[in-house]
Amino acid sequence: MDPDSSSSDMWWGTLGTVRPFSNFHPERDVQEIQAALERKDAVTLVRILTNRSNAQRQVIAQSFEEQTKQDLSAALKKALSGDLEDLLLQLMMLPDQLEAHRLKDAMAGLGTDEETLLEILCTRSGRRLQEVSAVYKRLYKKDLEKELKAETSGDFAKLVVALLNKGVSTGGVQRDVQALAASLSGKKAEAGPWINILTSRDSGHLKKVLMELELETGQMVDQTVEKRFSGDFRLGLRVLVQCIQNPEVYLAQRLVTMKTSLVHGIMVSHSEEDLLAIRAAFLRLSGSSLFSALQNHFKGQHLQALQAVCRSED
The missing domain is CATH 1.10.220.10 (Annexin)
Structure with missing residues (x-):
């Protein structure tokens, strides 16, 4: 990925x-x-x-x-x-410690914050997630994969575990496109090929696969996912497809909510990686710079700290 x-x-x-x-x-x-x-x-x-x-x-x-x-x-x-x-x-916090902390928070208490689980699992590489898993075990004395399985079920659980253990294997673009298209041909769409292919190829390959699939089916992939799948699995596929196509736009959409926990998590964890790209996507999506949007929702030293991480107006 x-x-x-x-x-x-x-x-x-x-x-x-x-x-x-x-x-x-x-x-x-x-x-x-x-x-x-x-x-x-x-x-x-x-x-x-x-x-x-x-x-x-x-x-x-x-x-x-x-x-x-x-x-x-x-x-x-x-x-x-x-x-x-x-x-x-x-x-x-160290970067991997922060991701482990966010995953733990997403599974704490009643109900699970599926979107935060998906955000981290879909935007991080397999190698990085293995490091996060090791930190999770050290900090919380629990196995992250087992925790994820306990919090999820069905095809969604299979997707989440596949994302945590994602690797990169090779496959022909056309072969992958045909496998995904075939999975949609029955009365009930098959989840298996979507899980297997979308969690085991690099992002460049997957972008080509999704573009070719749109030509094959005559509709946008997100529309296909919306029509043919349901529940948490549909949510998971939708986020995964967005993160393959444009992770910065997905993260910017999350920031647009201005929910404090999301703003903290995304801005801190991406501050030394790609926050400039997320800022640019935020501006395109909302018509406002992230720097100004923060000013409209937060105040005092909390605002000063957020704006310092954001760095500047766009």
């Missing part, structure tokens, strides 16, 4: 908005953070933590612990509250 993105070594020149701070002095940052925590000075905490890359934040956290014998995230929890606390704690 999508190429691996290792946020820990992302550098400016990618489509990220957050870049390594050039004049980085972790000891100085730790001193400022210590003083800010004592004063509960959110302005200083936001200024420093949103202007450092994730790798630099990890250095700060380590240095903070060495100097104070305290965990920085625990200290932030004591000094802050609400949405700002949540956002800064997410910024302090």
